Amino acid sequence: MLQSRHNEGRPASSFPSGEESPNSYIFENWFDSKLARYQKVISDLVVEIDDPTQLSPAECSALVSRVADANMVIYQCRRTDVDQNSILQLAQQIGLRQLDANLGANATGLTEIRVRQTARLQRYIPYSARRLNWHTDGYYQPPSRRIRGMLLHCMRDADGGENFFIDHEIVFGL
Template structure:
C-alpha cells in the first residue's frame, strides 16, 4: 500500500482510509455470503467476490451445495486458490497441518477449549505466537454443525481499530505499544512448551493491520497503565455489545469462513448423540493474508537466516 494509514501522525491519510472503509462496509452478516458452485474449484468470479469482501471487511463466507467427500482437500484447494501458501501447523494440528476441531475428551481435559463443546472467548488466532509466526489468515470449513449452538460472532480488526480511535486516539496508541500485552510461558510437568510472548495488540506488516488479542482474564498480563486498561475495557465493551459491526454466523455443513484473522468467539454447543455425527470443523491457519501479495514461504525463511537483512 502506498499510504501508511496506521502510522502516528498520518492524520489525513488515516481519515481518507476511514471514510472509504466505512462507506463500503457490509451492513449485515448476509452481505458476507458468496454463493459458490464448488469450493474445491472456485471460478474467477467467485474468487473475485471473496477477495473483494476480504479487502472490504477482511472476511467472507462461502456457501454452496455439498460436493464430493467432505475432506480436507476442500480447505487445502480453497486456500491455494485464494493465494494462501504459508500453512502454519500448530502442535495440536493433524499431520497435514490442518486441525480437525471436534469434541475430543483428552484434548478438552488438557484445557484446549477448541476441542470441547464449551464456549470460546473473543480472540484472534495465534495471539500467543512469536512475531515471525503471526497468523494473518485462517479458513474454517464446517463439515457438520452441532445439534444446537456453536454460533460464531466476528469483528473486523480494522473496525475495532476505528472504534477505539474514534473514542480516543490514545487507546490505539497504547495498544500499539511493544509491551502492551504479555502471554506468560506455557509449561506442563515442569517443561516449558512455549515461552512468554510480549508484544502489541495492533501492529502493521506490509501496510496491513494485524491484531493479537484475547478476552481471557487469567494467564495474561496487560501493560500496567490506566490508558491501556481503559482501552481494553472499551474494546471488551464493543465485543459484548450489539454493535452493527459485530456479525453473528452459524455455519452450516458445506459453508466456511475465510478471513484475515478477524476477532471471533464461539458459543457453547451440543452434539448430535448419534455416533460420528458430532460437530466437525476443519481449520487451516496461514502466515500470509488473503488478497495481499505476500512474500513466499521460502523467502520468509531466507529472511530469518542469520546475517540476512
Template structure:
C-alpha cells in the first residue's frame, strides 16, 4: 500500500503547514533514529505505511473470545497480545459472571502487567470500582464516578513521569441502562495525523513544558503538586506514550503560538479521524490497552442494577508476544 500524504486529510489552508517551510528541531523525543525522530524520514515512512495499512476500522477487529479470563489459554493470550502489539488495545469477551474485582489484576498478570498503580480513590486491593457515587465520599466529586460524559483523555495525565500509566484493564460487570459507550483511538495514529499535518505540531507537544496540571488541594493542604510535562514521550524501549486531556479546566497549556496551534490541530484530529472506534462494553467484556486515547458518553442508570466496571491501571506496558 502506498498511503496518501495524509490519511487524515490535507492541512487546512492558512494553517501551520502552509507558507514557507520552517526549520524543524531535531529529534523531538530525544530518540536516535526510528519513526519518532523527525530526521529519520525513511524509518517514519516505513512504519507509517505499515501502521495505516493495518489500522482497525471497527471494534470487531479487536475482539477476542475468552473462556476464563482468570486462566487464559495460550491461544487466547497470544491473540490478546497480538492485537495490543498491532493496535495498542484489545477487547476480550467472556460469559458474564459475578462481580469479582480481582479479575482485572489476574488478567493483567497474564499479559505482563505487574506494577499496579493503586490511586487514592481505588479500593484496598488497588482496583477502582467505576460506578456512580453520588454522596458517597470524595470520589463523588470526580467525573468518572458520575454519569456525565468524559472528554478525550489518557489515564493518569496528571501523574509525574515516574508514575506514567502505561496500560489499563477495564472490565464491565454491568453496563448502564442507556448510554455509556466509549470512543477509542490508538495514540500512535494521532501522532501520524499530527506529523503529517505539520512536524512542528509533534515537536511542540513533545516539549517538557507543553502541558501543566495545577496542584489539587484538600482540607489538609496540597494533595497533589502541580505537574508539568510533555504530551508525547518515549519509554526506555522507544515506545510512544501520550499524556493528554481535552478538558479546558484544571489544565494549562504552554502559552506560545506553536503549542496553541498543535493543541488545536490535535482537537481536529480527534474530531475527524477515520480511525476512531466506538462501542460499548457489555457485561463480561473488557478493554486491555496501552493507555490509548478514550472518552465516555453520558449514561442513564437502572437504579436496581447500576453501571459497574472494574479498572486496574499499571505502570507497565502490555508484554510483547
C-alpha cells in the first residue's frame, strides 16, 4: 500500500480527513511531485540542438520535458546562422503556435528586445537601456489572450548583466 508522507498511516489515494482541506491535500501532493521533478532537472536545463528548423525527436523531447518539469529550458544551437524563420519553426515544433502581436512585434510576429530609439517603445523597459527587474508577461491580458509560453532567443552574447530564472509554481508553492 502506498503511504503519503503528509498523512502518516493513511493510504495516499484516500480522501483527506475532516480536519484538512481537500484542496490543501491535493495541492501538497501536486507540489511534492512538482518539487521533486524540479530539483532533478534544474541543474540540467541546457539542451543542445543541431538545427532549430528540424529538431530530432530526442531534442524535441528534451526541450518539452524540461519545460514540463521546470517551466523553462535553455537551448543552445550548434548552428550559428539562425534567423527569425528558424526561430518560428523551432517554436512550432515545441507547441508555441499563436504569437502575441505586441507593440514591438515585427511583420513575422516576433519581437526583438533591444534598445529602440522610437518614443513609442522607449518608455517600455525592454526597449531601453534601463535595468530589467522582476518581470512577468501577459498578466494584464484577458483570458483569451493570456501569455502561456515565451521563447527568448539570444542572437548574440550579451555584454554585462545577469539573468535569474525561477519557476513561478515553485515560488507559489514555497
